Amino acid sequence: MRRSMERRYWMTLVAGAVLLLAVVYVSLTNGVFNLTVTDVIKTLLRIDPVPEHDMVVFEFRLPRIVIAAFVGFGLGIAGTVVQGITKNGLADPGILGINAGAGFAGVLFMLLFEGKMIGASLLSIMAMPMFGLAGGLMAAGFIYLFAWRNGRLEPGTLILVGIAVGSGLSAATIYLSLKMNPQDYEMAAVWLTGSIWNANWNYVLSMIPWFLLLVPVVFRKAPILDVLQLGEESVKGLGVRTEKEKSVLLIASIGLVSACVSVSGSIGFVGLLSPHIAKRLVGLHHRRVMPISGLVGMLLVVISDFIAKTVFSPAELPVGIVISIVGVPYFVYLLFRAKM
Template identity: 40%
Template sequence: MKRANGIDIGGGRRGSGRSVVVMAAAAVLIVITAIVSLNTGFIRLSPVDVLRTLLGTGTDQQSLILFEFRLPRIVLSILAGAGLALAGCILQSVSRNALADPGILGINAGAGLMVVLVVAYFPGNESISVYALPLLAFAGAGAAAAVIFALSYIRGKGLSTTQLILSGVGVSAGISAAMLVLTIRLDPNEYQFAALWLAGTIWGTSWTFVKALLPWLAVLAPLLFIKACTLDVLTTSDETAIGLGARLSRERLIVLGSAVALAGACVALGGNIAFIGLIAPHLARRLVGPRHGALLPVSALLGGLLLVAADTLGRSLLQPEEIPTGIVVAVIGTPYFIYLLVRMRT
């Protein structure tokens, strides 16, 4: 495979074939996990019952459970996981920091602050608030991202990756404190929702949530896939990227804005989920390498797989109680985060 200035410019049938195999395997695992998830819950449905219901011959109760509760939640988990993984992949590539993640950098916290504000001050019609939440979350996530990147920029040296993590952790802590103060004024029902959301519960159990999230992925994911070659260039040094003809400020603004929008929408409708944007891109790089033409779709598939698997585990481990999906992901993600920290120091 030919290389120029450290960037792959050749195709490579072997690499392409491997990427197709990995994507196919991830898609199959998502389908298998979704089928298992359809059978998981307080009211168990056997595989035969699920098949009959999908074919339209199940009972009214089975149809209600499957089509109105479990299936929307599974689809939402896959979409949110894919969006968070794409956002994390973009942040890691543009910042050139292996630890970048929407949750760690405080972008999730910015989106979450807007969610809590909506719950606290604008409790109203569910369908209206659900469709408005991604826009409001984008505003909060964008404001947090702007502050974090501004604090991380060192004049004459560009973006400091170390400062980026420190700024993200600091901003996230400040926003989290503000959210705790806001929850004091909530009534019991609103407080319960805020607590569940902050814990990372997949709270969207209707098709309304899927319809509200789907357009964000349908528009932004293809845009990022189109920008795959540009992202390959942005991962190099600024001098190399400029020499290859990249408009750094413009391209960074486009891809970072898309990543922030995806993270905000997924967090607003899916719950306060961290570490998916950290783990999925790392696994994808190990499987298909650093080129974004394969890295982005594989990251999205692995993110969807990880989140739907975590949600299934959370609903099945302590039945009839439910472990918030965010906690399950954190149990997996925290050791991996520590592993990355140790690896970067050695």
């Protein structure tokens, strides 16, 4: 049985990677300005470079695809962690208020440095995830303040407190956005719905340190998430310091979400959908679920971004809206299934 699941995991991983490459190929070659496979290969390998092709591939499409992949991977993993900690399949970073906290901090950053986000320097772009982390930690602080009972986090209370904190921070975000000048307000409104239209390589660089630091931490603690699914007394009997492990995992997921929100705004439902799809594909062990969940998240965001920028061209939908079109019905389905 174990060997069969391991084989299934590797087959799923390879199939997902092939599908992702196919989606990347379609996204690179199709759009307002269509390219052939030969054009893309020559541009990437620097064979007889054409300025127009360089601009389309390296300045517009490729950084956008890379950021979409990073965002999907980070949100997929963070969603797996949050569902593992709360033992609730309906939980995700958005429901816990982490997205709202990072979004609030992002809008505050825009307000403080108004007019300097588009074409901003690398230093200011690198500072954006720090603001996002501070906002995410602020949301986590409120959650701990109200959900901590008898020396531990109550999973049920955690969800309710997260929804309340998220609603409060969303209201504060709207208040801050109303203080902006019209140009920055328009940018903030698009950003908050989940959009990566302003992607560039500086944003990619701002995300890399966070992923290099936090993804190994989360992957190494995947077995802890398996243990946390047992009863509280059983976990303590195994010698696991549950509250410490929960705190480390929660802070790591907040860091990942903050890095994602800083470049794409608040994209919902990826952290909800990806773990469920991954568990259906490879079982319940988090060592296998986590990479597949990240891969599914990458596919969701890259595909949704391609749809967002092409279906209504030359107009463009925020990618968060496209994902919500799929996410809301699936969330309702999960809600009804949980009640049965």
